Structure formats: C-alpha cells, structure tokens
Amino acid sequence: TLQELYLSRASKRAKKITLDPSHTAHSLFELLPSGQRYRALSTRTARHRNSTSDPYVKFKLDGKTLYKSKVVYKNLNPVWNETFSFPIRNLDQKLFIKVYDRDLTTDDFMGSCGVELNKLELENSEMVLPLDDPNSLEDDMGVIIIDICLSVRDGKNKKHVSNFYEFKELVRQKSQLWTGVYTITLVEGRDLPLDGQADVFVRFKLGDQKYKSKSQVKKVNTQWRERFDFNQFPDTSTILEIEVVGKGGRRYEDCYGQCEIDLSGLALNESTLFTHELDPGRGRVVFLVTPTPCTGASITDLVAPPLEEPHERDNMLVKYSFRNSLKDLRDVGFLQVKVIKATDLMAADLNGKSDPFCVLELGNNRLQTHTIYKTLNPEWNKVFTFPVKDIHEVLEVTVFDEDGDKAPDFLGKVALPLLSIRNGQQVACPLRKENLGGLSKGTIVLELEVIFNSIKASIRTFTPREQKFMEDNAKFSKKVLGRNVLRVRNLYRAVCHANQFIKSCFQWESVQRSIISFLVFVLTVWYWDFYMMPMFMVLLIVWNYLQIASERVTRDLESERKGLMEKIHMVQEIVITVQNLLEEIACCGERIKNTFNWSVPFLSNLAFLVLIMATVITYFIPVRYIILLWGIHKFTKKLRNPYAIENNEVMDFLSRVPSDVQMAQYTELSNCSFHSPYRRRKASP
Incomplete structure (x- = not known):
C-alpha cells in the first residue's frame, strides 16, 4: 500500500541522515511511531469485573491529540500494529503517550509515559516505556512498546509526506462512510428480579454509537418492542455491548448484567435471535439483529x-x-x-x-x-x-x-x-x-x-420515528419555559375563541349566523354517519389551505429584546400561569375521583341517581334523539328566556365537589369536642 511504501522509504532515508545542528533550527522533522504494542499489563489494573480491559492509546504533543488508536477489546496484552506520522517544528518538546480503558459511560485512565524528542536518534528504535499513574496505588502499571523513526523533512521528501497525508485524509473520509446497517430489535426481558427498582431500561453500544431504550415499569417479563439502527463502518469494532439497568430514583442505577455480541459473523439480510443471560438470578434479555448492506453514503x-x-x-x-x-x-x-x-x-x-x-x-x-x-x-x-x-x-x-x-x-x-x-x-x-x-x-x-x-x-x-442515539439532556431555561407557556396560551385562546363562537350562536347575537348554525346542527345530527367525521376534517384542511394561499404568514421565533424589569415580570407571570394551570388540572381530576369514592355522600348519591336515569334514558331513546333535543334546548333557551344565564351543568356539579386540598382544609365535626367554652372556664379553678 501507499502507506507501507512510504514508511519503508522513510526508514531507509532516516538511516542515511546524520543529525546536523542546523536541522533543529530551520528544518521540519517528522516522527513516525511505526506500530505500537501494549504488553505485560498487570492484571491488577484491569477495570472490568472479568479482569480484562478494552485499552486504546492517545498520542499528545503540545496539548493536542495527534493520534488515537483503535480499541482492542478484552485484552491485557493487546497488539495494535498501527502506523502514523506527523511533522515536528521543535525538538524541545515531549511526546505524551496515554492509555485508556474504553467503557460504556466514561473511559478510565490506565497510565501514561513520555518521550523526549531531542533524545531520539535518526533511525528506527524500539522503546519499552513503563506506564505511570500518580493517582494509582499499583506499582506495576504495565509497559507500552513502540517503534519510532525520526527523519528530516527536506525538499526531497516533502512529496512523500504530502502523499502520506493525502492517504491519511482518504482513510479519514472512508472511516466516516458506513457500508451496512445493523437493525436491532429489543424484544423483552425475561425473569427479571422484582426488587425495589421501579423502572428498567437497556443500553446498547457499538463503537462510538450508543442507544438507550425507553424506561419501562419492571415486570417479570418486561416488554420493550423497540427497533433502531446502528451503522456499520469499515475497520471498526463489531462488538455489540448490551447493559440492562434498573433505575430506582433520579440518580440511583443498578446494573442487572452486561453481555457482548460479535456481529461480524452474522448472515446478511437474515434476522438472528439472541437470548443472553444477565448476572446470576437476574434474568435474560432477548433481541434481534439483522445486518443489511447499505449504499448511498x-x-x-x-x-x-x-x-x-x-x-x-x-x-x-x-x-x-x-x-x-x-x-x-x-x-x-x-x-x-x-x-x-x-x-x-x-x-x-x-x-x-x-x-x-x-x-x-x-x-x-x-x-x-x-x-x-x-x-x-x-x-x-x-x-x-x-x-x-x-x-x-x-x-x-x-x-x-x-x-x-x-x-x-x-x-x-x-x-x-x-x-x-x-x-x-x-x-x-x-x-x-x-x-x-x-x-x-x-x-x-x-x-x-x-x-x-x-x-x-x-x-x-405511519411507522415509529427513528430516535437519535446521542441527545443532550434537557436543562431548565426560563426562555424555553416562557415560549412553551406562550404556545399553550395561544392554543387555549384558540379553544376559547371557538367556544365563544358557539356561545354567540346560542345567544343569537347574529340572527343569520344562529339560524344557519341551527339548521346545520339539526341536519348533521339527523343524517349523521361516520363518514362525516373525516369529511369535516377534509373541509377544515381545504379551508386552511385556501387561507394560506391567499396570504402567507411569516413566522419569526426571535423575540424582541426586553429590559430587566420586563424579564422579571415575565418570569413572575409565567410562574403564576403554570401554577394556576396545574391547580385547575389537579382540581378537576381530584373532583372527578372524589365523586366516585363517596368523599361527599350527598353528591355521590346525586351522581348515582343521575347516572341511573341516564342509563335508562339512553337504553330506550337513541343517542341521536338525545343530542338533537339537547341542541334544540340550547338554541332556544335564549328565545324562551332572554335573561337566562349560559351554563354547563356538568361543570357546575363538579364545582361543588371538594378537591383533596379542600378536604384536608375542612374540619370534620365528628372529630370536635362539644364542650362549651363557658363550662370549661367555670370548671377550672
């Protein structure tokens, strides 16, 4: 290959060059760590419970990462045999070599070493460098073995260097392109322990790609039924890592077990079912993997x-x-x-x-x-x-x-x-x-x-939307909160406008509009069939299309600049609005609940009788006639009694039912003593 040819030529040139002091002042050097091998790593430094690690190496110079090796999985004596080159303008620097252990969440530091560039010779030299970690209690952190070739980059070999970097750029571009797709279907968990954890989810990792499933309420056989895709890149790891995690609180997580699958041997376009055991007594995880070739990138x-x-x-x-x-x-x-x-x-x-x-x-x-x-x-x-x-x-x-x-x-x-x-x-x-x-x-x-x-x-x-593997955690923002409250308020106002329009028809504010609405209501209820529901939606879409075609509305999400006091008032208004909205929703739900749990026997008895009457009426009278009579009553109420007050009987009933907060605030007379304060004072000496 071009890379091997360049390395062989550079190695030959390096042996023929003698180090001249002028080179260090004016010439550009190139350093070729030609293949690094990581050997004799003490098993005491292993980060995983199975006494193995997934090491990789970073080369840093002047605070910048020059090269990062691939990850060798489950090995304390990995061999990389990777080659790279980079130019050096100043030999009075130190090349730092750092070793890390790849993990699902954060990578663990396993040791580092350094190479003084001004002490290198212009020839291939194998170096055995012991690793060191000041924060570790271990004396033996292992060693890393590298071959380094230092050569002078003069006018004759600039072309070879440029060819090498063109090759490196081509390799970088190819590393972005995916050649296939692994379609993974997370089916279920079996025989999961019913301990104190409330939810359970699964993490998947393939190289740098990560996916986290939805949290499900834990059962013995928890069902997920989720499907997602991982891209397959050339010259990258094909080890799929799976971790099943139970979540008991906001921060507490309990790992039920991990497993790894090598996807390289799977048949294309065929689904393979995997059932893997977790930690002893903690169940199994079931999933499907389907590799498919991909073109187009x-x-x-x-x-x-x-x-x-x-x-x-x-x-x-x-x-x-x-x-x-x-x-x-x-x-x-x-x-x-x-x-x-x-x-x-x-x-x-x-x-x-x-x-x-x-x-x-x-x-x-x-x-x-x-x-x-x-x-x-x-x-x-x-x-x-x-x-x-x-x-x-x-x-x-x-x-x-x-x-x-x-x-x-x-x-x-x-x-x-x-x-x-x-x-x-x-x-x-x-x-x-x-x-x-x-x-x-x-x-x-x-x-x-x-x-x-x-x-x-x-x-x-009409199929589930693909989820992003990496998404930022949601953070609180008063600007986002204000925008969301404004959006909800706009929707609420639209509903209020529609409700106001219906009320205006009942109030006969416009005789022509009320007559047309009454006729449309009567005809629709009388001849109602299910096909009218999508027909009304079609008419709504057509109406909005005609409105948009007549005048285009531009949307600008950038809000105008506001002063400090306006921002403070805006935050206060937002907090009050959210507080009142949450209170209304909670009160409505609690009042419905208290109606059926006999919190107020009189109201529960009344609801019981009304529901019995509604059951009998709807059994003997078709719903179409009931809706028609209700509509005629609403439309003619203003005509029959011009001073009638518009109301909603159901909401009026619920307003009499106390919420849980009101129930706690009220005083029950059964818990009070009936002794007179006058007698109590008289009895006291």
Whole structure:
C-alpha cells in the first residue's frame, strides 16, 4: 500500500541522515511511531469485573491529540500494529503517550509515559516505556512498546509526506462512510428480579454509537418492542455491548448484567435471535439483529458529483420510481448535498481567524468536511450523499472551529427539512445559533437535491420515528419555559375563541349566523354517519389551505429584546400561569375521583341517581334523539328566556365537589369536642 511504501522509504532515508545542528533550527522533522504494542499489563489494573480491559492509546504533543488508536477489546496484552506520522517544528518538546480503558459511560485512565524528542536518534528504535499513574496505588502499571523513526523533512521528501497525508485524509473520509446497517430489535426481558427498582431500561453500544431504550415499569417479563439502527463502518469494532439497568430514583442505577455480541459473523439480510443471560438470578434479555448492506453514503469532490453522471441519475430515478414502490420499504430516497463555501464566519481564535469545518447530520448519519485553517471564508467544495430512510427528517449542517485537543467551538448551524428542498438550486443560508432560535454570524452556501419515492415515504410516515442515539439532556431555561407557556396560551385562546363562537350562536347575537348554525346542527345530527367525521376534517384542511394561499404568514421565533424589569415580570407571570394551570388540572381530576369514592355522600348519591336515569334514558331513546333535543334546548333557551344565564351543568356539579386540598382544609365535626367554652372556664379553678 501507499502507506507501507512510504514508511519503508522513510526508514531507509532516516538511516542515511546524520543529525546536523542546523536541522533543529530551520528544518521540519517528522516522527513516525511505526506500530505500537501494549504488553505485560498487570492484571491488577484491569477495570472490568472479568479482569480484562478494552485499552486504546492517545498520542499528545503540545496539548493536542495527534493520534488515537483503535480499541482492542478484552485484552491485557493487546497488539495494535498501527502506523502514523506527523511533522515536528521543535525538538524541545515531549511526546505524551496515554492509555485508556474504553467503557460504556466514561473511559478510565490506565497510565501514561513520555518521550523526549531531542533524545531520539535518526533511525528506527524500539522503546519499552513503563506506564505511570500518580493517582494509582499499583506499582506495576504495565509497559507500552513502540517503534519510532525520526527523519528530516527536506525538499526531497516533502512529496512523500504530502502523499502520506493525502492517504491519511482518504482513510479519514472512508472511516466516516458506513457500508451496512445493523437493525436491532429489543424484544423483552425475561425473569427479571422484582426488587425495589421501579423502572428498567437497556443500553446498547457499538463503537462510538450508543442507544438507550425507553424506561419501562419492571415486570417479570418486561416488554420493550423497540427497533433502531446502528451503522456499520469499515475497520471498526463489531462488538455489540448490551447493559440492562434498573433505575430506582433520579440518580440511583443498578446494573442487572452486561453481555457482548460479535456481529461480524452474522448472515446478511437474515434476522438472528439472541437470548443472553444477565448476572446470576437476574434474568435474560432477548433481541434481534439483522445486518443489511447499505449504499448511498459517499464523499466526493465538487468536480464529480454522483447525480451529475447520467447513468447514476438514471439508476436513481429508476430505483425510486413508482414501479419499485414495494421493494425495500426502508430505503425511501437519496440525498445529495454540495457544501460549497461559507462567508463572514465568526472569529474564534485570538488572531481574528477560525479553523472551520462542517458537519452534516441526517438522523443518526453523520459526515464532515476537512478543516480549512486560518480563514473566515472557507471553500470546502465537497459533495456528500446520504441514504434517506424518512423523508420527514431534517438535515442539520453545523460549522465548527477546530481547537486542537479541546472540544470544537460552535460557529453556526442551519436546519433544512428534506421536504423543503428545491432540487438543483444553490442557496445561501444564514447561520443560526445552537438552539436555532436566533441568527449567528455568517452564511453557508449549499446546493441540495433529493430523490425519493412518494409511496415509500407515505408508508414510512405511519411507522415509529427513528430516535437519535446521542441527545443532550434537557436543562431548565426560563426562555424555553416562557415560549412553551406562550404556545399553550395561544392554543387555549384558540379553544376559547371557538367556544365563544358557539356561545354567540346560542345567544343569537347574529340572527343569520344562529339560524344557519341551527339548521346545520339539526341536519348533521339527523343524517349523521361516520363518514362525516373525516369529511369535516377534509373541509377544515381545504379551508386552511385556501387561507394560506391567499396570504402567507411569516413566522419569526426571535423575540424582541426586553429590559430587566420586563424579564422579571415575565418570569413572575409565567410562574403564576403554570401554577394556576396545574391547580385547575389537579382540581378537576381530584373532583372527578372524589365523586366516585363517596368523599361527599350527598353528591355521590346525586351522581348515582343521575347516572341511573341516564342509563335508562339512553337504553330506550337513541343517542341521536338525545343530542338533537339537547341542541334544540340550547338554541332556544335564549328565545324562551332572554335573561337566562349560559351554563354547563356538568361543570357546575363538579364545582361543588371538594378537591383533596379542600378536604384536608375542612374540619370534620365528628372529630370536635362539644364542650362549651363557658363550662370549661367555670370548671377550672
């Protein structure tokens, strides 16, 4: 391979070069740790209960991670045999090598060592480096063995170095592309212990992909019936990790057991049933795994986009044509995204520049561009393609600033629903903030095209939506709370307006409107059939479509700036509104409950008699006639008695039933003593 050829040549050159003091001042060196082996790790440092670890190695220089090895599972003497190279401008630095143990939640530190670069020789040298952890009580943390080759990067070998980095970039791009999909169906848990834990859920992990099932009330045989997908990447782990967890409180969790499955040997397009034992006496977990090949994900240059090749476009149009509507219903469509450039980005570095790269996410599929350094107007000119499993998904394009070993800085984000894409049109989208609520600085230029089958998309609409593997934990925000209260208030006002309209018809505020409403009500009730329900919904959709077609309403979620006192009053109003709403809901539910549990015998007796009468009436008289008589009574009540007060008899009855809070506040006379205060004073000496 290109990598092996480059390493052999670099090794030969390194043996012929003698170290010159001028090189350290003016030349660019390259360091090749050519294959690291992790050996003689003490079993006392194993992090797992089965006395094994899942180690991997990080190489750090000047606070930045230069390379991260793959994970070797269940091994205290792992062998990596991985090779990489990086340039060095200053030999007066120290290369840090840190070993970690991969875990489901957080990775455990297993030791580190360092290499002084100015002590290296220009030749291949094998080094045995003992690991050290100042916070560990263990004396022997194991050793790591590496082969390091230091060579001078002069004009003659720059071409080879550039070829190596082109190869590395190609490997990085290929590592993003998935070649298949593991469809996992979590069926149930069997013979789970009925201890104090209230809920139980399951965690799945495949490489860096994670999924957490819904929490279910624990039973002996807890049913989940959930299905999700993990992408299969080349040269990555195929070990599926499963953990069943019981949750008793907000923070307390109890692990019922873990198991691991190697998915590499499963047959394609065939479902395999797994039933794995958990810890002794703690039950089993049952799930299905179906590996399927996947095509459609790619990263190419702008000069050769896939859909601009005539044969490729024709194949896609045929694949998602009407005649193939019932083939592979999970493959809905194909998306092509051209990431052209971004302009006027936010400066994230101290030099007034940024190192931007772009991340594209469609559901749980994620691809990213290369990084362009020291610019606010990057031009990526890359083409990404995604398989579409749900036409209702949203493409999220996020621009980050690379920050070395630290987490990347957020620069901007856009969210584009697939159904809103206009094929072949180049659009300049203004970047938004991380919560998509307001505008950030800069724009990104994209060109999108989506091809999909409408029949498959329609069928997919009535199936469960795919959940995201990694979602941020919800945090309290007064802005979000205020927005949600406002949304609920708007819905409540819409219901109130509809209720007010109905009352105005009963009150005969407009004679023409009341007559029309009365005739529509009588005819609808008299000739009512079930088909009228969807017919009314169709009429409502058509009416709203005509309203939208006549005037487009623009939505702006960015609220206006408010002063400090206005914000304080807004928070107070929100808290009071939520408090009153929760009180009304709780009171209504408690009054209904207290009606049936004889908290107030008189009201329960009254409800009992009314329900008996309603049972007899509905048995002998059809419901259609009862509704018709009720409507005629409501419409003619104002005509018969102009001064009648509009009311709701059911709500009037419930208002007399006390809630639980009122029941606790009231004083029961049976618990009171009936002695007179006058006699009590007289009896006292």
